[in-house]
Amino acid sequence: MNINKTNYIVFNPSSANNTxxxxxxxxxxxxxxxxxxxxxxxxxxxxxxxxxxxELVKRINVICFQIRKLKLILPHSFLLQYYYAQVYSRLSYGVVFWGGSVGAQDVFIAQKRIVRSFEQI
Structure with missing residues (x-):
């Protein structure tokens, strides 16, 4: 175990901070x-x-920009493969944990932005 990289978290869902x-x-x-x-x-x-x-929203927004630029030079089938590799894989990983949170709404709005860019092709 690398002690320099090891840290810990005290899980406390209430507002009290136990340090x-x-x-x-x-x-x-x-x-x-x-x-x-x-x-x-x-x-x-x-x-x-x-x-x-x-973090997911930030990454998805970057990918949305990339897809908008790539749709000018790549066929739809390649863009779809890129979407599944870069976006869908990130969204489906751990969605059981974070999918019911308040922040998940922003993630799904960012995903809709990418899906709408496919409709414009």
């Missing part, structure tokens, strides 16, 4: 984080998924 917990490993104090990326999903201390959804 009295101290974790040590081999006499080195580990850093307490408010959020961390674990297997591609951003988990935060309150388990509200807002940070993960905001």
């Amino acid at each position: 009295d917990i101290r974790v040590e490993l081999n006499d080195i104090q580990l850093e307490n984080k408010k959020s961390a990326r674990f297997l591609g999903i951003t988990v935060d201390a309150k388990l509200n998924w807002n940070e993960h959804c905001a």
Whole structure:
């Protein structure tokens, strides 16, 4: 285990912030984080998924711009493959966890923006 990369999160869904917990490993104090990326999903201390959804929206908006530029030079079938590789795979991964959160609405709106750009082809 790399101690320099190891940190911990205290899960506390309420608004109270408990920073009295101290974790040590081999006499080195580990850093307490408010959020961390674990297997591609951003988990935060309150388990509200807002940070993960905001990252998804940011990435989907970049891909939407790319699709709008690529649709001028690529056939529809290639764009569809690009959509499934870049967008659908990200949306379907972990949707069981973050799909019911408040931030999921923004993610699905960003997805609709891409789907609408396909209609204009």
